[in-house]
Amino acid sequence: MNPTAGLSKSRLLVTVLMLVAGAFMIVPFLWMISTSFQSASEVFSRWLPSKLDWSNHKRIWTGNYNFVPYYMNSLKVSLISTVGAVFLSAFAAYGFARVEFKGRNTLFLVYLSMMMIPPQVIFVPKFIMFNWMNIYNTHWALILPGMFSIFGVFMLRQFFMGVPREITESAFLDGAGHFKIFFRLILPLAKPALATFAIIDFSWHWNDYENALVFLTSPKLYTIPLGLQNFILENNVDYNGMMAASSAAIVPMIAIFLLGQKYIIQGIASSAVKG
């Protein structure tokens, strides 16, 4: 194809059309942010606020229903879960990818088959077991299971299998064991893959609503999704407040996405398996 002037004109036209379509995709976010800066009388009547009204955001952060504790809870749960999941998944993934041992394939098949189990099947028994273990209605009910990710094992295993054998072969000859090789050679090489998984996993925990719904009942333990729901139940006509609160929940994800876009897109494209 020759990039002639005519061709690039049509390309420009297509770009504009796609920008319009793309704008439709992000209109909900723009509308949310715009509404969060409007005064109560302006909701639904105009697209842009007549002047920036910060009071909604102020209310979210300092008012009676402020989001500071929800934020702290979400950060705590998401960070600990993600760090745990990255390490535990990397360990197991290395075992599955690079160590030969009896029963490896069977075990991996068990892992894969667990991906088919819908969370609804295990909510009830987990609810009962967590009551026995005395971790129901504590953050541990989210953090402990959150540290085990079948998707993470699967994704990192794919990556480790792609690391050329020659790289580890010479270290073996020098007498290094699997642990040394894992920590000194493989982990540093896997930084991009680990980062990809960490971002995807963190966003999953940050947005997780279903587990929090089942396992948390005390408002002081609520994570952001439940905090939002609580806010809306108690202030159901405060549309500006709702949108300010929603912005507070979404903006960190948008920021992470913009910073880690490359990793996220590569990670998703290379392992279309999350289920």
Next chain:
Amino acid sequence: MRKQQWAGYAFILPNMVGILLFFIIPALFSFGLMFTNYQFANPNFSFTGLDNLKRMFQDDQFYRAIKHTGIFLLSVPVSLVLAFLVALVLNRSVYLKGLLRGMFFLPYISSGVAVAFVWMLLFQPSHGPINEALRWIGIASPPGWFADSDTAMYAIDIVQVWFMLGYNMIIYLAALQEVSAEQMEAATIDGAGKGTITWKIVWPLVSPTTFLLLVTGLIMTMKSFAIIQAITQGGPSGSTTILSLYVYKTAFSYYEMGYASTVSWFLFAVILVITIVQWIGQKRWVHY
């Protein structure tokens, strides 16, 4: 070699403990509950054999939930076709590809309850911007969306399509990179038009991707109820209660945990069937 054995178990053990404790044991436990009339808060329960299964197949709400799940699943093929078209255009014929890709992908990363609440207001029947826009273009009585039991499930579908589009697009973009320029050019020389190339050459070449996305999309959609629970809680009058939400409500609103387990295993059975179809289909239908 013996050393290898031990190293293998040592690497897997920490993870295995958690998988056992939080996936495998609960799954077995749930399977057992299926045959009981267990209710939380009532320590006396008995084994009731297949009673729960009988009850399920006579339960009108169960059949309604299946129908709603079916409508919910319509979002999967719709979002696939749209994602394919967007990926096709982004792959070859635009400027600002990175920006556009980001715009279409943003909904997926910011998923969750916050987005659900934004849509709740956008679809608000009397003053919401969507209905305002519809009135502006001359539709005097636009739909009630989430507030109307006839339209609520379809409104949910719109949100779901919007949410899944970017994810599917990313995978299609990766697949389109594999379609070689030579294949396209050969077809152009043979005199094929753009439309013909797309449907006769590109679409079949990405069929493994379409198949994978269809299967994983169906499974993922079937398992998720967060958006629905946040927007409608399954209402109005039960019109958006899909199977996964029905399980949740049966277990945690009515505390009928034995029966809830039974319905949840039906959900598993459907996922199992889809997965088996995938195994067989991958070999047969897909054009490599």
